[in-house]
Amino acid sequence: APKKDFKLAWSIYVGWMPWQWAAEQRIVKKWADKYGISIDVVQVNDYVESINQYTAGGFDAVTLTNMDGLSIPAAGGIDTTALLVGDFSNGNDAVILKDKTALADIKGQKVNLVEFSVSHYLLARALASIGLTERDLSVVSTSDADMVAAWATPEVTAVVTWNPLVAEIIATPGANKVFDSSQIPGEIIDLTAVNTETLKDNPAFGKALAGAWYETMAIMSSDTPEGKAAREAMGKASGTDLAGYEAQLKATRMFFKPDEAAAFAKSPEIGATMDHVRSFLFDHGLLGNGADSADVVGIELADGKVLGDTGNVKFRFTDAYMADAAAGKL
Amino acid sequence: MSVISVKDVWKEYDDRVVLEAISLEIEPRAFVALVGPSGCGKTTFLRMLLSEERPDRGTIAIDGAPLPDEPDSGRGVVFQRYSVFPHLTVLGNVVLGLELKAAPLLGRLFGGARRAAETEAREVLAAVGLGGAEAKYPSQLSGGMQQRLALAQALIAKPKVLLLDEPFGALDPGIRAEIHLLMQRLWHERPLTVVMVTHDMSEAFTLATRVIAFERRRNEPSDGGRYGATITRDIEVWPRRIAGQPRPSRTSSLPGRDDPAPLTGANRDDPAIEGATP
Amino acid sequence: MSVISVKDVWKEYDDRVVLEAISLEIEPRAFVALVGPSGCGKTTFLRMLLSEERPDRGTIAIDGAPLPDEPDSGRGVVFQRYSVFPHLTVLGNVVLGLELKAAPLLGRLFGGARRAAETEAREVLAAVGLGGAEAKYPSQLSGGMQQRLALAQALIAKPKVLLLDEPFGALDPGIRAEIHLLMQRLWHERPLTVVMVTHDMSEAFTLATRVIAFERRRNEPSDGGRYGATITRDIEVWPRRIAGQPRPSRTSSLPGRDDPAPLTGANRDDPAIEGATP
Amino acid sequence: MRLINRRPNAGAGRILALLPFIVVLGAYLVGSAARLAENPNDKLLPSLSSLGAALQRMAFSTDPRTGDILMLVDTEASLYRLAAALAIAVAIGLVLGIAIGLLPYFRAGLGAFVAVVSMVPPLALLPILFITMGLGEASKIALIVIGVAPCLVRDVALRVGDLPPQQMIKAQTLGASTWQIVLRVVLPQTLPRLIDSLRLQIGPAWLFLIAAEAIASESGLGYRIFLVRRYLAMDVILTYVIWITLLAFLMDRGLALLQRRAFPWFAAARATG
Amino acid sequence: MRLINRRPNAGAGRILALLPFIVVLGAYLVGSAARLAENPNDKLLPSLSSLGAALQRMAFSTDPRTGDILMLVDTEASLYRLAAALAIAVAIGLVLGIAIGLLPYFRAGLGAFVAVVSMVPPLALLPILFITMGLGEASKIALIVIGVAPCLVRDVALRVGDLPPQQMIKAQTLGASTWQIVLRVVLPQTLPRLIDSLRLQIGPAWLFLIAAEAIASESGLGYRIFLVRRYLAMDVILTYVIWITLLAFLMDRGLALLQRRAFPWFAAARATG
Numbered sequence A: 001a002p003k004k005d006f007k008l009a010w011s012i013y014v015g016w017m018p019w020q021w022a023a024e025q026r027i028v029k030k031w032a033d034k035y036g037i038s039i040d041v042v043q044v045n046d047y048v049e050s051i052n053q054y055t056a057g058g059f060d061a062v063t064l065t066n067m068d069g070l071s072i073p074a075a076g077g078i079d080t081t082a083l084l085v086g087d088f089s090n091g092n093d094a095v096i097l098k099d100k101t102a103l104a105d106i107k108g109q110k111v112n113l114v115e116f117s118v119s120h121y122l123l124a125r126a127l128a129s130i131g132l133t134e135r136d137l138s139v140v141s142t143s144d145a146d147m148v149a150a151w152a153t154p155e156v157t158a159v160v161t162w163n164p165l166v167a168e169i170i171a172t173p174g175a176n177k178v179f180d181s182s183q184i185p186g187e188i189i190d191l192t193a194v195n196t197e198t199l200k201d202n203p204a205f206g207k208a209l210a211g212a213w214y215e216t217m218a219i220m221s222s223d224t225p226e227g228k229a230a231r232e233a234m235g236k237a238s239g240t241d242l243a244g245y246e247a248q249l250k251a252t253r254m255f256f257k258p259d260e261a262a263a264f265a266k267s268p269e270i271g272a273t274m275d276h277v278r279s280f281l282f283d284h285g286l287l288g289n290g291a292d293s294a295d296v297v298g299i300e301l302a303d304g305k306v307l308g309d310t311g312n313v314k315f316r317f318t319d320a321y322m323a324d325a326a327a328g329k330l
Numbered sequence B, C: 001m002s003v004i005s006v007k008d009v010w011k012e013y014d015d016r017v018v019l020e021a022i023s024l025e026i027e028p029r030a031f032v033a034l035v036g037p038s039g040c041g042k043t044t045f046l047r048m049l050l051s052e053e054r055p056d057r058g059t060i061a062i063d064g065a066p067l068p069d070e071p072d073s074g075r076g077v078v079f080q081r082y083s084v085f086p087h088l089t090v091l092g093n094v095v096l097g098l099e100l101k102a103a104p105l106l107g108r109l110f111g112g113a114r115r116a117a118e119t120e121a122r123e124v125l126a127a128v129g130l131g132g133a134e135a136k137y138p139s140q141l142s143g144g145m146q147q148r149l150a151l152a153q154a155l156i157a158k159p160k161v162l163l164l165d166e167p168f169g170a171l172d173p174g175i176r177a178e179i180h181l182l183m184q185r186l187w188h189e190r191p192l193t194v195v196m197v198t199h200d201m202s203e204a205f206t207l208a209t210r211v212i213a214f215e216r217r218r219n220e221p222s223d224g225g226r227y228g229a230t231i232t233r234d235i236e237v238w239p240r241r242i243a244g245q246p247r248p249s250r251t252s253s254l255p256g257r258d259d260p261a262p263l264t265g266a267n268r269d270d271p272a273i274e275g276a277t278p
Numbered sequence D, E: 001m002r003l004i005n006r007r008p009n010a011g012a013g014r015i016l017a018l019l020p021f022i023v024v025l026g027a028y029l030v031g032s033a034a035r036l037a038e039n040p041n042d043k044l045l046p047s048l049s050s051l052g053a054a055l056q057r058m059a060f061s062t063d064p065r066t067g068d069i070l071m072l073v074d075t076e077a078s079l080y081r082l083a084a085a086l087a088i089a090v091a092i093g094l095v096l097g098i099a100i101g102l103l104p105y106f107r108a109g110l111g112a113f114v115a116v117v118s119m120v121p122p123l124a125l126l127p128i129l130f131i132t133m134g135l136g137e138a139s140k141i142a143l144i145v146i147g148v149a150p151c152l153v154r155d156v157a158l159r160v161g162d163l164p165p166q167q168m169i170k171a172q173t174l175g176a177s178t179w180q181i182v183l184r185v186v187l188p189q190t191l192p193r194l195i196d197s198l199r200l201q202i203g204p205a206w207l208f209l210i211a212a213e214a215i216a217s218e219s220g221l222g223y224r225i226f227l228v229r230r231y232l233a234m235d236v237i238l239t240y241v242i243w244i245t246l247l248a249f250l251m252d253r254g255l256a257l258l259q260r261r262a263f264p265w266f267a268a269a270r271a272t273g
Ligand SMILES: Nc1ncnc2c1ncn2[C@@H]1O[C@H](COP(=O)(O)OP(=O)(O)OP(=O)(O)O)[C@@H](O)[C@H]1O
Pocket: B013, B014, B018, B036, B037, B038, B039, B040, B041, B042, B043, B044, B045
């Protein structure tokens, strides 16, 4: 139904920090005003909680990864559209071993990671790349907030995690990155997703978000004092400093330009990635308990093709808003 | 016309008969002392007079009307302990009775009404010898003073019947002698019918117009609790005491009987309130 | 040679003198009753005899030697309440004294040693009239039985001195009469010097060989607590009582004085233990 | 009659006791039905049948991945941690509590310290705990112990201090040493009181257990709840919450029963103060 | 002399009280020095000077990004939540506790329910709470209320039930209605006892606050701790932990003082039972 007031939930992660900065700088408000709506940008510390809240209907939009978008809201019956493709992880997620240098050494170890998260997915992909499976090791679920402390204990010898934790862990002696997301480029995608129905009824919401996002992108990517100040502020807000934040940005393939983002969203690789993702989710029982195959939840790609059940499309990619931004039509 | 009439009252707890066939007429302004061994049901009987318990059989009537369902301000009570409210001052404890009556919603009086109530309360306090202690809390009073306060508190509600359950049982003998005098004076001065439970025979005979003994006549273990206590003696105290006609000579000579009164100093009732004039 | 000799003892609390210049010689096997108004320092004096408190001035000696620093098994004690251990059975309470002496490490006896201790304990229990109640817990006993138990417990440690702080103050008069008889018998039978605090003059004169009164002679508020209580009377009871030479006629006639004994049933001390033979 | 004097009879009492449970259940069912009508895939308030299915899946069938009955494995892991932690906390509570409550030197030395320590938020100390004790069982047990023991120590100390001083005097006149007083007078009277304190700490203990398991674990009731939160599997979460509540309730009742059985003298002694 | 009879004098008592604090501080310094000698960048046990620097940074300089003093902002946010939650919990505790403790009908109806509810692990309910109440202040406050109120209700009910029945009879013989008994007899005697219960709940309240702030918040002491935990910034965490401990300790003392001041009759009444 058409409405005026919208809420976006975001959580602290390198690729989503711009939302907070945009809200603080009143860029979001500027664009919302332009479309005669209001957008409330809400920080949620706990990433999973932000998605749960979105799924339960507390928010109209949320920042999440492609994988969690499929497993939580989409599998929960909330039709979700990936409005903006912000970036993909290009080294931000990594498999790290203590005192070992080869990925194959992971065999037989206990691996600490946030279970069922993109780290878990990364591990599965890493294992697949050398012909191992999860049966060759054991997974210990560990909260991301405590991953660094966990690494400092002697019995933890292998972790899979994301930045800034990767940077903290790599900085300790004996830590070796043996696999990272740059080896599966484009598979861990950070999105700003919107409830499909809300978006259909209120395209202005999507437009305002896209406009605010790309204005922010332009500023933060610029090599001006203003850009540097923006990055510094984002770093501070995420609990680190400019250098730390820029190091994280290096491992992130940010789509600062809307045309790049639109092109990526339309690319056929997305289809391949989502196929990997849904079979991972299905294998781990994350597509719902009644699921008898990975096809239960339909995924519509930007070109209109559908993976899985066409009668139950709940997760959609689109390049429409990014293309509009690129064309200056917002 | 009799104020309290008890007719063939039985009381059981858990199939054990505690009281059996109690019948009793108590005249207006009588002072009845109830004695008997521990556990024979004296307190239980008093609780029935208070409507805290209901007889299993028989009836109790006051002024011809059956007892109300629950305690009310027609029957005042003083227990051995816990009769006064620890969170209220001496004055507050007594004023409370007036406040509850006058302010159904807040239970509190303000301004002139409160001052009037306080004046009335001070009079009662003075009558029980607690003038000067109005601002203290009960815990600052000696045991004897606490029981005086409990009396004052009960009296301000102007009950027709005053029920006392070993009110002076926890007091030192000397203090007990003093409060006996007070109790007699109050009974003479106010239109009260008093029923007092006590363990102490001398207390019973010092104060009462009539001493009633409860006792379990059959007490073999093989009975299995089928028999309760009943009235075994009903003694009119002689020479007869008549409410409103105090005979100073006899009453004041009695306390000496079991009290070390000659040994006690002036203030012994009251180490906590030195300086106040009781 | 005197068993307890108290010389010019003073005691202050917070700059308030409680006891002042107490001097006293107590002969062996005396039975001293300490009376006096509430708060005059009777308990304080007893606590000093027990080494629980130390005099501020003066000395206390037993058999010529200064008092030990802390309570020991030479001096037994019975308080008004809390004298027995609620978590031990009657037998356990009495055996405890033997166990503590014989088993420094575990405080427990096993096997034959325990059986021997139990036999000894049963004898003492029988002596105080608690035969048959060995397996009960104190909370299942009446107040009078609890104090008998406290006596038994104190006696099994074979103290030379027995200190009693209002041991029977919380008991019903009838029960008190019975326990008075017991107390006298124990004093006659065992080599005990007894110091008993009491409020009850008749109790003092019923039991003691000597009655000592503490009193504060100067008690004006203006004193500001500069004067404490001291010995104001020291009465040799007449006819003289001599330990080990009971005179049945006098002792058994006394309890009637303030007790409603004629009214009490056989088992009144003990509603909880019906069927047991005390 | 005044409300204060009105008593429901036994039958009415039983119905009244059930009433709030029925109301809560009813409210849940209505809410669930409403949400499911809107979105049949809604996960937030699953229907009773989904709850039943979750129970069936978790408690009565083996997990295809591990071959275990998950709820059984989780329950075992959690109860083991809880039992170990409570045992340690009880030992600490008894030793320190009796020392502080009974011995003036210990009271002077440790009283204030324990009061301050009991105010430290244990969750915030987790990193230190992990690094010193590792990620394994030890740190989880330690978190519970740290969360629960200071309260037990304080409680035991208070209750030991409340024992009538007459008892200590009496014991000394029977010739008892300090050690014998601890062993024969204080300890046995402290144990039933400790059970009271322990009952109060069951709630917090579960809390710390869940918090610890949420952070690093491979099994356990808290682990499972936080794991399935990742896909909003409220059917499993609610099943587990009810199960935990039941377990906690049974532990509470069990301790109450133990107290009554093992210390028959205590109820009466407590009543008479 | 037996240990039980030995008392430190005032001076020794004060030294003894300080001793454990000094020992803990010493142990920390030794551990910290050892770790820093091995790895000067070690973050786990920062030196005193880094702690001082963290304090300076958080408490005495403004954050360049927001222009706020972070520790002040965090403290305000947390204390506001805590105060609001405790106020609500106290209100619930009083109303339900008095009703259950005093009125047989309420006891029959709610006694068992409250006993069961107090066993529900609130942390496990967090997801439901956030979803039903949103992510704002409401859900954080609600978590604390849910965690704390059942205990308060139970406690208040117990303590109301412990009031001598003679008082209720006495009040009735003075003509009091149930409402007047609540107002003039029960409530004023319950308030000081409520403070006792509340003091026991301060620890759990902080726990729930920290847990709630960790999940969804933009300021608050718990929020900051979880934010910097990702970087293992123990200097900030320890500073905050000490600060929280101090705040909790002050709240505890403050309540004790309030009890003594506002209810002068209570200490004596409690002592005499
Ligand atoms: N509410 C009750 N439920 C069960 N039994 C009760 C109850 N109240 C009293 N009794 C029993 O009834 C008997 C009489 O008790 P009551 O308190 O009336 O005796 P009493 O004569 O007042 O004794 P005391 O002199 O010790 O006060 C006792 O055996 C007691 O155990």
